[in-house]
Amino acid sequence: MxxxxxxxxxxxxxxxxxxxxxxxxxxxxxxxxxxxxxxxxxxxxxxxxxxxxxxxxxxxxxxxxxxxxxxxxxxxxxVVTAGDEALFEQVELEMVETQPSPEAVLIEKTDAEHLHLAIAALPQTYREILVLREIEGLRYQEISKELSIPIGTVMSRLARARHLLIQRIGMAGQGKAGAA
Amino acid sequence: MNKPPSWSSHEESLLLLNAYLDNELDAASALNMERRLANDPALRAEHDRLAQLRKALRSQLTTARASDDFRKRISAIAEESPSDNYSSVVVPLPVRTRPMNDWRRIAAAATVAAIVTAGGMYVFLRSNSEAIDIAAIVADHQRALLAAAPFDVASSDRHTVKPWFDSKLALSPQVVDLANDGFPLAGGRVEVLEGKPVPVLVYRRRAHVISVVAVPHTGIEATTEPSLVTTKDGYSVIQWHGRDFNYTVVSDLAENELNEFVKRWREAAVER
Structure with a gap:
């Protein structure tokens, strides 16, 4: 060939x-x-x-x-500096509240524009891992290989990326509801 | 398996929950997660949130489509450039080295420690067993192609194939008719995966054979998540979760045609 x-x-x-x-x-x-x-x-x-x-x-x-x-x-x-990256890694996954969340409803109703903005606003490190998993559909192993990071890091970044995104969408949704 | 004491921590539960939703846990850990979800309302709430997020992402985000003009420019690359000039080009590895302040070094060290802890989680991931699955499924597809006929029951009528599986395996995977889309049903066969018999539907596209392996997976609802595309030994392999079954499609068909097949198949399966 x-x-x-x-x-x-x-x-x-x-x-x-x-x-x-x-x-x-x-x-x-x-x-x-x-x-x-x-x-x-x-x-x-x-x-x-x-x-x-x-x-x-x-x-x-x-x-x-x-x-x-x-x-x-x-x-x-x-350009994202390595220092920033280290800083991002420190973001703690916060404890989940026990009460059923109104966020879930907001997430479902989020429109494409808000979702785009929320993803675009994510730190580069999180945005790329989210895109590789959710949009490109790569498996953890493939992401790990592609980004040259251990699978454990793939898991923690992905969890943080989603966590941040949910927070942001939740906030945007609340803002919208407040304005209406 | 003995868990290190730190495993009870909430953060690790969340990582495992994410892996569970990404279908990256091995079977035992996935079951364990399902049990915990049933008993832990907080975890359940987080699960629902993540599931909603996924739904929103899958339904709202569209992938880019290259314009014909751009596609032409890309295919022109191979035609214009004599490859000899580029043969020594090395693709750089994604290594980023930048100066760090001292306190950031400490933060980085903390990160490394966190990663080392998370490393213990590999054992819960299914990646290896899944790789074996794909290898086994592709090997079966190859064997079937070598046999006189790639199916045990020959029929283009789904009303014949479906009851055949039912009588043979007491399993009834969805059988859809795609003859109008150019993918006629050829029949069905039984394959043994990890010691269990599973139904395989066989379709044809011109001279190509398409095997649809349906591995029973009770309690899982059909999802609209995109199919996972890989290749193995030159065969395209596409996987997705359907109602009560995890489906794997194998064929030597070009990937775009196989994608088309999967798209039609899933659409037809949903309508039913």
Whole structure:
């Protein structure tokens, strides 16, 4: 199989997924296209290293790396520092209240716009893991490999990401209800 | 299994709860979680919240669709660039090194400690057993292709296939008719997975064979969550949770066509 054929089989079927991930990482559709195009050039360069079993996760990893390089170059202020990351890890999972929560109802009624805003407002570290799991549908093992972090970290970040998101949606929903 | 004392902590319950919802726990831990959910209203409330969040995410967030123009630009990459020029390009690993303040180092050390603690949780994750499942399912699909016919009962009529499973296994998976969508039913066979017989539906697409393995999973409601796509030995494998069964589809069909099949199958199964 030549490189071109390999590229067509390993990369092209996943362009939509790559674009989704890039959109979430860069925050807009135009930048996402730039990132994915650059990532695909890199992917083609490294096409010999891809294994059939993991083409999708492999491409997404390249997209992610390209996105960070791209963000560092084009929006230096937006770069998340390692220190921030360590700080995020400290966010405690708060105790759940025992009473049945009105949040559940709010979450269900949340519209797409609020959900987008809430996800966009998440710290980068949490946003990317949430997107990889919920939107790209990767398994813990794949996320662990792609982000080069232990599975335990995947679990704790994901739990925190969801926790923060629920809080934010809950708050937005309450704000809305108050205004109405 | 003996749990370390710290396992009773709430945070770890939440991590396990998340893993449970992500279907990443092994069977025993999942059962254990179900028992705890039944007895712990606080955990139950958190479960409901997370389930609602998932529902909202799945129903509200759409994936991006590449425009035809963009798709053309991407496929052009392979045509324009002579690959020799790029053969030495190395994809950098995601390593980020940045300066840290002292107190942040301490925070980072605390994080590392937390990660080490969480490491004990691997044993509860199902990833390995699932990998074996996929390998076993793909191997069975391959065996079936080598046999004279990839099915034990040949029928394009779901009213024949369904009762056949019922009489043979006392199991009745959903059998949907997708002949109009170009995926005619070919028949059914029985496969043995982890020592238990499970029904397999066989569909055809042109010369390709599609195996739909239905592993009984009582008490689970059909979900609308997206199917999980993987590949194994060149076969596309798609999994999802349906009513009372976990489904795994294996075929040598192109992934997009197999996705189409799964989409139609799930839609048809829901209407029933």
């Amino acid at each position: 030549d490189d071109r054929q390999r590229f067509n089989e390993a990369v092209l079927p996943h362009v939509d997924d790559a674009l989704s991930l890039a959109r979430w990482l860069t925050g807009n559709a135009v930048d996402a296209e730039d990132v994915v195009q650059e990532a695909c050039v890199r992917a083609f360069g490294a096409i010999a290293t891809v294994r059939d079993t993991s083409a999708r996760a492999w491409l997404l990893a390249i997209v992610r790396n390209t996105a960070f390089t791209w963000i560092a170059k084009n929006r230096p202020k937006a």
